[in-house]
Amino acid sequence: MSIPAEVATAVKAAAPKAPAAPVDEITLIANKWKNKRGSLIMALHDLQSRVGYVPRESAMKLGHLMDVPLARIYEVVTFYNYFKLEAPGKYVISVCLGTACHIKGSAELLSGMEKELNIKEGQSTPDKEYHLQAVRCLGCCGLAPLVSVNGKVYAKLKTNESHHVIERIQIDKPMAVADAEDLAD
Amino acid sequence: MKPEELEVRAAAELAKQQAFDVRLFTCSSRGCQSSDALGVIAGLKAEVKARQLEGKVQVNGSGCMGLCSKGPLVRMCSKTQKDILFSEIKPEMAAAVVEQVVVPVLAGSKIEKPGGDLGQHTLDLNDPFFTMQVFSVLENNGKMDPEKLDDYIARDGYKALRKALGMSAEEICKEMLASGLRGRGGAGFPTGLKWDLTRKVPSEVKYIICNGDEGDPGAFMDGSVLEGDPHAVIEGMLIAARAMHATHGVFYIRAEYPLAVERVEKALRQARAAGLVGKNVLDSGWAFDFEMRLGAGAFVCGEETALIASIEGKRGTPRPRPPFPAVRGLWDQPSCINNVETLANVPLILLRGAKWFASRGTEESKGTKLFALTGKSKNNGLVEVPMGMTLRDVVEKIGGGTDSGLKIKAIQTGGPSGGMIPEHEFDTPVSYENLQQLGSMMGSGGMIVIDENDSVVELAQFYLDFCVDESCGKCAPCRIGGTQMLHLLNKIVAGKGTLEDIKTIRKVAKAMQKASLCALGQTAPNPTLSAIRHFEHEFTERLLPVATTKA
Numbered sequence: 001m002s003i004p005a006e007v008a009t010a011v012k013a014a015a016p017k018a019p020a021a022p023v024d025e026i027t028l029i030a031n032k033w034k035n036k037r038g039s040l041i042m043a044l045h046d047l048q049s050r051v052g053y054v055p056r057e058s059a060m061k062l063g064h065l066m067d068v069p070l071a072r073i074y075e076v077v078t079f080y081n082y083f084k085l086e087a088p089g090k091y092v093i094s095v096c097l098g099t100a101c102h103i104k105g106s107a108e109l110l111s112g113m114e115k116e117l118n119i120k121e122g123q124s125t126p127d128k129e130y131h132l133q134a135v136r137c138l139g140c141c142g143l144a145p146l147v148s149v150n151g152k153v154y155a156k157l158k159t160n161e162s163h164h165v166i167e168r169i170q171i172d173k174p175m176a177v178a179d180a181e182d183l184a185d
Numbered sequence: 186m187k188p189e190e191l192e193v194r195a196a197a198e199l200a201k202q203q204a205f206d207v208r209l210f211t212c213s214s215r216g217c218q219s220s221d222a223l224g225v226i227a228g229l230k231a232e233v234k235a236r237q238l239e240g241k242v243q244v245n246g247s248g249c250m251g252l253c254s255k256g257p258l259v260r261m262c263s264k265t266q267k268d269i270l271f272s273e274i275k276p277e278m279a280a281a282v283v284e285q286v287v288v289p290v291l292a293g294s295k296i297e298k299p300g301g302d303l304g305q306h307t308l309d310l311n312d313p314f315f316t317m318q319v320f321s322v323l324e325n326n327g328k329m330d331p332e333k334l335d336d337y338i339a340r341d342g343y344k345a346l347r348k349a350l351g352m353s354a355e356e357i358c359k360e361m362l363a364s365g366l367r368g369r370g371g372a373g374f375p376t377g378l379k380w381d382l383t384r385k386v387p388s389e390v391k392y393i394i395c396n397g398d399e400g401d402p403g404a405f406m407d408g409s410v411l412e413g414d415p416h417a418v419i420e421g422m423l424i425a426a427r428a429m430h431a432t433h434g435v436f437y438i439r440a441e442y443p444l445a446v447e448r449v450e451k452a453l454r455q456a457r458a459a460g461l462v463g464k465n466v467l468d469s470g471w472a473f474d475f476e477m478r479l480g481a482g483a484f485v486c487g488e489e490t491a492l493i494a495s496i497e498g499k500r501g502t503p504r505p506r507p508p509f510p511a512v513r514g515l516w517d518q519p520s521c522i523n524n525v526e527t528l529a530n531v532p533l534i535l536l537r538g539a540k541w542f543a544s545r546g547t548e549e550s551k552g553t554k555l556f557a558l559t560g561k562s563k564n565n566g567l568v569e570v571p572m573g574m575t576l577r578d579v580v581e582k583i584g585g586g587t588d589s590g591l592k593i594k595a596i597q598t599g600g601p602s603g604g605m606i607p608e609h610e611f612d613t614p615v616s617y618e619n620l621q622q623l624g625s626m627m628g629s630g631g632m633i634v635i636d637e638n639d640s641v642v643e644l645a646q647f648y649l650d651f652c653v654d655e656s657c658g659k660c661a662p663c664r665i666g667g668t669q670m671l672h673l674l675n676k677i678v679a680g681k682g683t684l685e686d687i688k689t690i691r692k693v694a695k696a697m698q699k700a701s702l703c704a705l706g707q708t709a710p711n712p713t714l715s716a717i718r719h720f721e722h723e724f725t726e727r728l729l730p731v732a733t734t735k736a
Contacts, residue, residue, distance in 0.1 A: 037516070038478075040498035045440060045479050079500040079657075080481030082440050099403030099600070099633050100559035102647050136482070136651070137402035139442060140216040141557055142253025142565035151443075153219030156254075 025050055026058055030065035040068055040076060044083060052092075053084035081136075089124035089131035091169055093149050098137030100144040105159035109145055110134060112162030130166075186460035187468045188347045191338060198339035203264075205243040207287050210260040210327050211274075213246030214412045215444050216405075216566075217256035221276055222246075225257050228279025233287075242287055245333075248326035248413020252314065254565035260327050261286060266295045270308045278306070313582040314564050319545065319571045321553050322529045326413045331448055334455040337416040343461055345532035349424045350469045354384050357428035357535070364539035365551035366531075370396060370487070370524030371599060371628040372704070373550070373617040376531075383511040383521040384429040392520040393422055393431040395528055396492060397438035397445065400484035401600030402651065404631030406555040407525035409567050411438065411445035414529060415452035419462065419475070421528030424535055426473055429521055434475040437492055441482065450477060484601070484655035488703045489514075489522040491657065502657045503703035524629065526555055546572030550616035550627075560597075560633035561587045570615065577611035580634060591636040595719070599628025601648045601655075602708035604715025605641055624715035626708070642723050645716040646674050652709035663706025666697040674713060682728045687717065 029046045033039040043062060048054055054077050063070045077083040095101075095110045110132075114120055117130055124131040138148055143155035149169050157165060186194075202208065211217070211226045229244045250258045255272035259282065262268050271282060285299050298307045310316075320326075329336035337343070349357055362377030383391065395418060399407040411418060422434050438446050453475055456462040464472045478496045485491045486501040493515050495501040514520025530552060534542045543551045550572040556579065559565050563585035570579055580586075580596055587593055595605045604625035606613075613619045617627045635644060653667040670693050673686045694710030701707045717724055 038496060038498035041481055041495065042479065042498075045481070075500055076498070080483050082480075082482035097402070099597070099631065099647070100565075102402075103560040103633060103635060103639060103644075135441070136400070136484070137404070137441070139399070139405035139408045140219055140253070141403055141405055141559040142216055142256070142567075143219065144559065144565075146219070148219075155216075155219055 026061050027065060030062055034066045040066070040073065041080070044073070044077060048083060053087050055087070056085075087124075087128070088133075089128045091129060091149055092131045092133065093147055093165075093169070094133050094135040094138070095121075095147045096136075096138045096140075096145065097134045098141060098144070100141035101137075101146060104145045106145040108159040109147070109157060109162055112160065113147075113165070116162050116166055188350070191343055191347060191467075194335055195339045195341075198335040202243070202339065204240070206241045206264060206291055208243045208245060208262045209282075209287070210245050210247035210250075210262065210330075212248070212250050212256055212258045212327070213331075214249040214409055215442070216249070216253040217258060218444065220256050220273075222257035224276035225259065225274050225279055228276040229259075229283065232280045232283040236283065236288070238283075238287070238291070241291060242283075245330040245336075247329065248331050249323070249409040249567050250327040251318070251323070251568060252308070252564060252566045255308070258308075258327075261290070262328070263290050265293070266290060267297070268310065269296065269298075270310055271303070271306050272308050273306055278303070312585075314568075314585065317574075317578060317583050318569050319553050320569055321533055322410060322417075322526060322555060323413070323567070323569045325417070331413050331415060332451060334416065334452070334459060337414070341536060342416055342532075343420055343467075345535040346420050346423050346461070347467060348535055349427045350467055350471070352427075354428050354430055355381075357424065358384055360535060360539050361428065361531070364534045364542040365546070365549075366527065366534060366542065367550065367617065368524055369526035369530070369554065369629065371602065371626060373627060376523065376527055379511065379521055379523070380425060380428045382509075383431075383519050386512055386519040388519045390433065390516075390518045391429060391431040392433050392435060392515045392518060393425045393429065394435045394437060394492070394496070394515065394520055394522045395422055395525060396487065396489070396522050397436060397442070397525050398480040398486045398492060399439060399442075399525075399629060400480075400487045400655075401602075401629050401631045403559055403633050404557045404600060404629050406557050406567060406630045408439075408442045408445050410525050410529050410555070411442070412448050415445075415448045416456065417529045417532055418449070418525055419452055419456055421531035422475070422523075423462070423466065423473060424531050425521065425523060425528065427471075429519075431521065432473070434473065435478055435496060435515070436475060437478045437480060437486075437496055439480040439482070441480075446477065446479065453477075483657070484651070485657045485703070485705050488705060491703065492522060493520065500657070502659045503705075505702060526630070547614060547616045547619075549618055554615060554627070554630060556598075556630045556632040558584050558632050558634070561589055561591075561593070561636045561639070562632075562634040563588045572616055573614045575612050575614050576606065579615065579632070580611065584634060587634065587636045589636050589638070591638055594635050594637045594639060595641065597625070597633040597635070597644065597648075597712065598631065599626040599708075599711070600631045601651050602626060602704065602711055603628045603631075604711045605635075605644070605719060606715075607719040610719075624711070624718050626711070640723065641716040641720045642674075642678055642727060645713040646671070646678055648712040649674055649709065652705060656705065656709075660700075660702035660706060662697050662700040663702065663709065666693050666701070667706065667709055669693050670697070670710065670713065677724060677727050680727055680729070682724075684725070684728060686728075687721075687724055690717070 033043040146155040259271040358381040366376045367373040491501040491503040510520045676682045
């Protein structure tokens with residue numbers, strides 16, 4: 001005995017749908033931007049704010065979904081200082097080397113940090129806990145010299161107190177990845 | 186929203202504000218947020234609530250109130266007495282502010298300066314830092330919450346837009362031209378002329394772009410304006426769009442300013458919801474909307490053709506001009522790029538008139554200018570001064586001299602594109618022409634104070650190193666010239682230079698100035714050249730002794 005067609009349809013409609021495979025973030029990012037002209041940089045911002053850097057596989061996938069050649073992506077990523085090609089440490093320590101900070105001795109602060117963490121500017125500690133980088137200007141010049149750790153600013157530092165800064169970071173534990181922008185809008 | 190509704194909303198908001206006996210404004214800009222201004226706001230709110238004063242005391246965030254080095258700043262406004270400005274307030278001090286100042290003021294006392302610990306956190310509003318400034322772009326800061334549209338409307342917000350909607354494009358351009366407003370990004374091109382040129386190019390699609398890529402290290406004026414008064418910039422762009430028949434607006438803001446981006450996005454959402462931006466601007470039938478684009482850390486993107494390339498999602502490299510963006514800009518359409526501070530001036534000019542604006546300043550430089558006063562200055566922060574004020578007044582009176590107590594040696598204006606101005610030239614009035622004559626430039630408004638212990642040679646090296654790092658590499662004069670100049674300068678700093686090296690630096694600098702494709706390369710030698718011009722002895726002192734005697 002066969003089930004009438006209309007019943008079969010009704011049963012099918014009532015049955016719980018199999019959950020759709022979760023759409024991964026890169027697809028979401030690509031969908032958000034691919035129809036907007038010239039939006040590659042914005043898509044890369046979204047990607048980096050989620051992952052912390054621009055991994056090669058993600059760049060390939062994003063390029064594929066947005067129909068942008070990988071070479072174009074790398075052309076852009078390598079031009080702009082803001083984009084990172086390697087995974088940074090958990091705590092990204094940005095030492096501001098803007099002019100106001102420079103005048104107030106930020107070079108000494110940076111070299112103190114390098115000694116303290118035993119890495120050079122642009123490197124991460126072997127345990128991937130800290131990443132040390134120099135940045136141009138964070139726009140808080142009135143509070144020079146300063147460093148920011150995952151977006152949290154430590155201001156009016158003394159240039160010889162780099163060890164205190166590391167201690168304070170350990171106490172504060174700023175968020176590991178900066179707030180990601182809402183993809184829904 | 187219908188145009189008349191602006192008045193209704195303004196009146197309603199003003200009545201609401203009047204109902205409060207005391208209004209507290211805590212700077213919620215980037216600098217003060219990094220000293221936990223949000224904690225202070227939360228603390229004040231909690232204390233006001235605990236004392237059941239919510240109907241009498243309003244707790245607000247606010248734009249930058251200037252003295253960034255003393256943040257977080259809290260301003261108390263009361264109907265019954267003069268304002269009080271508190272400095273370096275910590276969240277745990279919020280209760281004391283309410284208990285020792287707000288409560289007595291509510292009870293009818295007059296307080297000039299509270300006693301005890303809080304007294305030490307009270308700034309003197311009669312200090313030259315406050316009295317000598319002239320606030321117009323910054324006049325809303327400290328008096329309204331940048332996150333509330335109605336606060337802006339209550340302070341005459343979007344009134345200028347309403348006026349612009351009743352004017353022809355030509356009339357708006359004429360008004361701007363008559364005001365004498367010039368580009369605040371540094372080059373000083375007359376804004377009205379730029380608009381008029383774009384207006385005259387026939388095209389169905391035109392772009393007005395806000396340049397918020399403040400790349401000068403040591404400058405934060407534009408970021409502060411975007412954070413402190415985002416609606417003013419949006420209104421300025423809407424008026425600019427009317428003046429040149431622009432069809433699309435683009436905000437280009439550096440990614441290092443997440444708070445500015447957030448504030449502008451929020452302001453745009455509010456303006457759209459209120460019908461001030463979108464399909465039917467102020468019920469006029471005119472449709473206009475904005476897009477947001479973020480920079481990604483490239484100083485060269487402040488140059489307009491590089492900025493356009495970046496908005497198009499490409500590497501930010503400049504291209505030769507002409508064609509100028511007014512003819513062929515974003516997506517090959519006519520485009521006008523204006524700086525944040527320029528745009529923030531626009532609503533004021535339209536509302537108060539070109540004459541009002543032109544009444545301040547010198548013959549050729551009108552209005553006010555924002556500066557980010559930093560370095561060894563005693564008072565560090567954001568200041569607004571009328572054009573024509575002497576550098577000495579800015580640095581010594583408003584800035585209060587040095588924090589070290591040492592003598593000021595020089596200031597650097599214009600950042601990596603500007604130059605050093607020695608102390609003996611400080612009686613020069615601030616204007617585009619005067620600063621250029623001194624071998625510097627207005628620039629976007631960074632003003633770095635250095636004292637007699639600082640080396641101008643090393644500062645020149647710092648700036649040149651920055652420009653070499655930021656050169657996009659497209660044209661040879663900038664790419665190769667910069668590197669060669671830096672080599673020579675490094676040699677001099679290391680004590681191995683000769684007089685011949687200084688001569689070569691001058692020669693290379695000339696080639697860069699003449700032959701570079703864009704302003705980055707053309708101006709990169711400026712800090713070094715101005716340092717040599719005004720402080721040559723500091724260079725010769727570092728040369729190899731033999732070389733010096735030979736020459």
